[in-house]
Amino acid sequence: MEHALNDLLKFVQIGARLDLKALAVEHVLGLTGTPEGLEAICNNPALLVSLISLLDDTSIPIAKDASLCLVNIAAQEKGANELIKVDLEQSCPPLQRPPEDIVRQCLTHIFNKDSKLADQCCMILSNLSRPSHLIEEIINVIEKSGKSFDELIEVFTRIEFNKNARFHYLGPVLSNLSQSQRVRRYILDKEKCVIQRLLPFTDYKDSLIRRGGIVGTLKNCCFESEFHDWLLSDDVDILPRLLLPLAGPEEFDDADTDKLPLDLQYLPEDKLREDDPDIRTILLEALTQLCSKKVNRELIRSKNTYLILRELHKWETDKKALLACENLVDILIRTEDEIMEDNLKELQVPNDLATKFDKFNSEL
CATH class of the missing domain: 1.25.10.10 (Leucine-rich Repeat Variant)
Structure with a gap:
């Protein structure tokens, strides 16, 4: 395959004959769909540089095919490494101007x-x-x-x-x-x-x-704890933006509804929850990060967040999202007297328990 790619190289570059260049790039694109082809292309710096150069080709179809080749190459960690690290001048074909990185x-x-x-x-x-x-x-x-x-x-x-x-x-x-x-x-x-x-x-x-x-x-x-107060303040008001995708069409009594953030009150009957379980999990993990300090936990509780999480938990079927929901609920349903820690990020977890929790999460 290495010899075949070297034979193609003279056609995969600016200035090559248009019809041959189109066929050559199309062939390379096909090779990026196989592990063997990707491996060979990643080991050919001159071909990588030529594909980068073709992003500026005057033929839009050829430039698009070159871009799709690069999408596939960059999808592999080795390919991403090679594209970032490749020496543009040294690997540029003779008589060609090196492209920008x-x-x-x-x-x-x-x-x-x-x-x-x-x-x-x-x-x-x-x-x-x-x-x-x-x-x-x-x-x-x-x-x-x-x-x-x-x-x-x-x-x-x-x-x-x-x-x-x-x-x-x-x-x-x-x-x-x-x-x-x-x-x-x-x-x-x-x-x-x-x-x-x-x-x-x-x-x-x-x-x-x-x-x-x-x-x-x-x-x-949300990993930047010092910004949590500001994120939850009226200046940003991140809480309803994280909760709204997790909310469904459930109706609550007026007393419970009034405690919810305004954007979550009286949602329409056709309101749908976020349908991607990974996104639901990330939203829940972001909310959990915001619960690190006591003052913010109290604010989040006061907005009746538990109500949204309770209905989500009844509806949720994805194990990872369920675990994220339960972890968050576990914090919010506890009183501060039970938690006995102002900042949960400063809580020291014994190594044996940390190992046990990691194993438990992995199994789930």
């Missing part, structure tokens, strides 16, 4: 209002940022690219930014990158109002990818 290439298309590859480049960036050890490097490239996270959020939140693209996969990009404290601190900057612009997408019906990406981003931000 793949992250900058993706950003160029994402910020180009007329690009027909913006969505594919969002998918590439989403896959590249999945391995945790590549996240900081990708953030560095973004910060040095001349573009800011402010602009990236602007593209994501403006649905009509590019008539050729939907930008749903920027959701997972933000979720992946928000594993870094640098990105979390940017999203949680009280002067920028970033997180307020992301909150409406927790219930975005048109795309599970966008919805899941933002819920993951919010959960990551």
Whole structure:
């Protein structure tokens, strides 16, 4: 296969004859659908650089096929590593100009209002940022690219930014990158109002990818305990945004309803819960993070959160989501006298119990 790829290489590049280039790229795309093909392509730096170059090919069909090749390559951790680490100058075919690195290439298309590859480049960036050890490097490239996270959020939140693209996969990009404290601190900057612009997408019906990406981003931000008071305050009001996707059409008496956040009062009869169990689990885990301090637990209880969780627990069938729900309920139904700890994150769990809990969770 290595010899075959080397034979194809002269056609998989800018300037090759159009018909032969189209066939060669199509063949490479087929190879990315097999483990053996992906392995061979990842071991061919010159081919990787040529595919990155073809993102700028004047033929849109060829550029799209090249982008789909890169989506598939980046989906594997080894492929993501090779695409980020490849030496562009050394591996560039003779007489060809080295392309920009793949992250900058993706950003160029994402910020180009007329690009027909913006969505594919969002998918590439989403896959590249999945391995945790590549996240900081990708953030560095973004910060040095001349573009800011402010602009990236602007593209994501403006649905009509590019008539050729939907930008749903920027959701997972933000979720992946928000594993870094640098990105979390940017999203949680009280002067920028970033997180307020992301909150409406927790219930975005048109795309599970966008919805899941933002819920993951919010959960990551909830690991920053010092911001919990602000997140739960009227300035952000994150609680109803996390609870609303978990709520169903159940009716409650007026006394219970009045205690709920306004957005959860008198929901319509056709109100549906979030249908993806992974997203439900992430929402519950985010809420659990917000319960770390006593003052916030009391606020969350006062909003009748237990009522929503009780009905969710009756309805839920996914084991992982059930466990997440039970963990959260277990905190909220206890009195503070029973908990006897202001900050649960400071609670020391004995090693033998931690091991037992981990094993129990894994079995579930």
